Amino acid sequence: MRFMMIVKASTHSEAGTMPREQFEQMMAAMKKYNDELRKAGVLVAVGGLHPSSNGIRISYPVPGGPPVVTDGPFTEVKELIGGYWFIDVKSREEAIEWAMRAPDPHGLGEGQIELRQVAE
Structure with missing residues (x-):
């Protein structure tokens, strides 16, 4: 069974303002956590994402109509993905x-991981 562990973005990850030591x-x-996943043979892929200010959204506001391109940044930080x-x-x-073993993905007590099974 494949799962995606989605790291939710935070105000710090979006702004790139985490203190260097943290x-x-x-x-x-x-x-360390990624190494544990690799050694256990369960890691398929891992990655972090740039802030939404570098992002692009494609939306389909009208059925059958043309897609609309919107450049970031996007405002709803709690809905954004910071990594996976x-x-x-x-x-x-x-x-x-x-x-549950993953470290706080933001290191500041703001971390949140959403776990979703991949449709196969």
Whole structure:
């Protein structure tokens, strides 16, 4: 079963304002966690995303009409994605266990991870 662990963006990740010391600590914790996922053989992919100010949205406001392109930044930070892991595990429970072991993705007590099963 494949799952996507979606790291929600924060005001700090969108602004790029995390203090250097906290950033270094968070990156070290993430590296350790990613190494554990790799060693267990469950990591498929991992990545962080640039802030939404670099993003582009394609929307379809009219059925059958042309798509509309909107450049970022986007305002609803709590709805944005800041990064992700794809994991391949034996069960939903195992996916939850791995997600619970993840360090705070922002290192500032703002982290949030959404866990979604990939449709296969």
